[in-house]
Amino acid sequence: MSEHNVAVAEPPKATPAAPANGHPEHYMSPPVDIYETADGLALVADLPGVSRDNLEVSVTHNVLTIKGHGPQKLPGKARYQEFQLASVFRQFKLNNALDTDQVDAELKNGVLQLRIPKAKATVARQIEIKVA
Amino acid sequence: MIKSPVWNDIETLWHEMDKAFTGLRFTAPVAGLVDHAFGSYPSTRLHEGPEALYVEAMVPGVAPETLNLSVVRRTLTLAGEKRPLHADTDAEPKVFHRKERSEGRFERRFTLPMEVDTDRVSAEYADGMLRVTLPKLGQDTPRQVSIQTA
Numbered sequence: 001m002s003e004h005n006v007a008v009a010e011p012p013k014a015t016p017a018a019p020a021n022g023h024p025e026h027y028m029s030p031p032v033d034i035y036e037t038a039d040g041l042a043l044v045a046d047l048p049g050v051s052r053d054n055l056e057v058s059v060t061h062n063v064l065t066i067k068g069h070g071p072q073k074l075p076g077k078a079r080y081q082e083f084q085l086a087s088v089f090r091q092f093k094l095n096n097a098l099d100t101d102q103v104d105a106e107l108k109n110g111v112l113q114l115r116i117p118k119a120k121a122t123v124a125r126q127i128e129i130k131v132a
Numbered sequence: 133m134i135k136s137p138v139w140n141d142i143e144t145l146w147h148e149m150d151k152a153f154t155g156l157r158f159t160a161p162v163a164g165l166v167d168h169a170f171g172s173y174p175s176t177r178l179h180e181g182p183e184a185l186y187v188e189a190m191v192p193g194v195a196p197e198t199l200n201l202s203v204v205r206r207t208l209t210l211a212g213e214k215r216p217l218h219a220d221t222d223a224e225p226k227v228f229h230r231k232e233r234s235e236g237r238f239e240r241r242f243t244l245p246m247e248v249d250t251d252r253v254s255a256e257y258a259d260g261m262l263r264v265t266l267p268k269l270g271q272d273t274p275r276q277v278s279i280q281t282a
Contacts, residue, residue, distance in 0.1 A: 036227045041229075050260075051259050074179045075181050076180045110190075
């Protein structure tokens, strides 16, 4: 599987529609690592403050979507802030060499880890040679 | 009382170290400060309630047991290490397509805007966020001193 073969494009820049409460919602792009392993592709995303209940991962028409709601409110008044209370949203286009039906997802310590195995058709199959 | 020159030197050194560590002073004027202005890890926010200060830091992927948090007077120190995820699994990366996440050791120091009750500082970790609660010392409330008459 070459690098071009599993090119991961990010076409949609459009952010999702504003939520029902009418307030414009900020979205940010979470940093990700994407790498190939022996079995397929691994995607790791930093999603601090996003709990399991606030995270949505889906694959539709080979487009992987990660959407989540970020950190919760902190008591008291804000005195200093280095990060925005933003939701996270990011999409990747997966190619056909991956089996998107078998995606394995794990969320631990604010890090999402996805494992997407190679499609069966692309895995080299050893053919046994019979001796007559 | 006059400070000895030695003490001045120590104070100067202390300030130099403060600068060297690029610690963040919560007491500095922060109006209009944009995200990541200090370029320091981890990103943090400070809230103030009537009885306590709340500090929250984004530390995704940092195992809570490797975090080291300490408070000495008004200085809060947070240190730890963000290890690459694949270091703990068998999925050895062959080719990287994207590498945007940071990793490595970090240490950051903050100067709190006021004295806190260091004995009652508590911290909790959830979903890659560290939340520290620092109860204020009730030193600003004037204490009535009774005057004894002879």
